[in-house]
Amino acid sequence: MTDSPSPALGRVGIWTFAHEGQPAARVRESAAEIEELGYGALWYGEAFGRDAVGQAWLLLSATRRMTVASGIANIALREPRTTAAAERTLGEAFPGRFVLGLGGHRVDDTVHVVDGYPVPGLGRAVPTMRAYLASMDASPAHGPRPDPAPRRLLAALGPKMLGLAAERTWGAHTYFVPVAHTERARRLMGPAAFLAVEQAVVLDHDAARAREVATAHVAGYLEAPHQVASLRRLGFGDEDIVGGPSRRLVDAIVAYGDLEAIRRRVDLHLAAGADHVCVQVLTADPSALPLREWRTLAPALVPHPGTADGNG
Template sequence: MTDNGLGRIGIWTFAFDGRPAARVRDAAAEIEELGYGTLWFGEGFGRDSVSQSWLLLSATRRMTVAAGIANIALRDPITMAAAERAINEAYPGRYVLGLGGHRVSDGPIEMDGYSIPSKGKAVASMSAYLAAMDAIPLGSAASPYPPRRVLAALGPKMLALAAERTLGAHPYFVPVEHTARAREAMGPDALLAVEQAVVLDTDVSRAREVAREHVGFYAGGAPHQVASLRRLGFGEDEIAQVGPRLVDAIVAYGDMGAIEQRVRAHFDAGADHVCLQVLTARPGEMPLAEWRELAAL
């Protein structure tokens, strides 16, 4: 097991989208000073993955910044490869490119009224995309550090591809059982950087409701996540009704002790790195207070 410069604990967030760049810089600098090893960010309809990477790296001095993930359906391989090299050269050793295709399918996917283009079968598309990135004859300056990539892998075939062709996997929306399965599938040497959603709130009823809303969002509208839950043994009714066993498996909620217990469970199951996505009852705010408290981990 290895951390590959990510540290043991990181932050994963969508909270930077919609925030002014100055506030994002300040928050990233504080996250670094709090001691987190890596800052992960998602990509939706806010800043694109490349521009967000530049912004966060420019605001920090030593912390790793990781794209979790850059969607291959939205960029030609030459665009992604050129951006990866440029970021690596400007911030050597501090960038991890997470690649995924969670919107990749046999046909276009509608998201908030926008049609996301299809790339075909997920594993075959990802394999071809990685090969294309490696084959492009880039003429820009190269970093002394080799590029670092991970895949947003859930199923056994994508996990195997992650272990074979990249540093490893960045599973999202997974319970501890998936971490154990992923480690077994990838072997002992591949990086396993697991996202863990948390609600740091001693009002357990309120925390559980926040957790249930998060789980319901993915269980109700993300086919790849639903397929993963089925592989893990969750039933159709449990998924459709966002049952309590499912909520408890996906989200750690309660006090610091509950969060620490879940993080330790992922490490015991084979994770190298756990990045915490803070969920709150204040979705319009950056969870600065929670990031500060969780830094004790």
């Protein structure tokens, strides 16, 4: 683990898909409030709402200090030269505040149809990502250069991608992982690479209701081969995966219950080697902004500015 967290990200941030379905004005209001609550970074996914570049610009323009990070921008959807140009533009317009997370989950050369939309395959994951990074670096650059240069992270689960993240970028952004994976990732990447870990949480004192939301979240990712492969490497078997997630698997992936349960899980990731934990709040309505939960969690998870672990 690095000696101290990046001063730009702090130790705890917010990760959310919920902004994709919201009108731009609502996104701006929400992002500004997340910043005022003291969270060090705002992470967002890229599915079939806004594209990663447009969403970054919207979030960055609505905030003043907070880091905005793609988690992740899908390399299957854009050419390396286009990504490099967007990275430079965002980095120059918002100095030191944009982190480019890159990834892509399709690992063959066929065209996949997702929600009726054809998406090209990527080929083998690690060689493809290595070549993509090289192409980004070789892209011609004209006009102003960002200072400092934007940081890059790779979506990484397996040992080879974690190794590439440590070798070629600032570090790794891990998603849908238990604390045991954070321990492994830190050992594999060494002490210098930055490690940003997503942690799904359900803030609800009703344990049965919270577990129901958590189980639905985990079940959805068992359709993704790369996530199943990651879980199997960590010792989860058919009894945990086939026919729906086991209680053991749900409890490992999602922290649910009261504030203390969630704070304890975040602290475990930090102790295991994470530099930054981005909390994804789950609710019964995935399309709704979990503003109440973000507000409630902030005093428990975000150190007061000026303390030893504060974001400022």
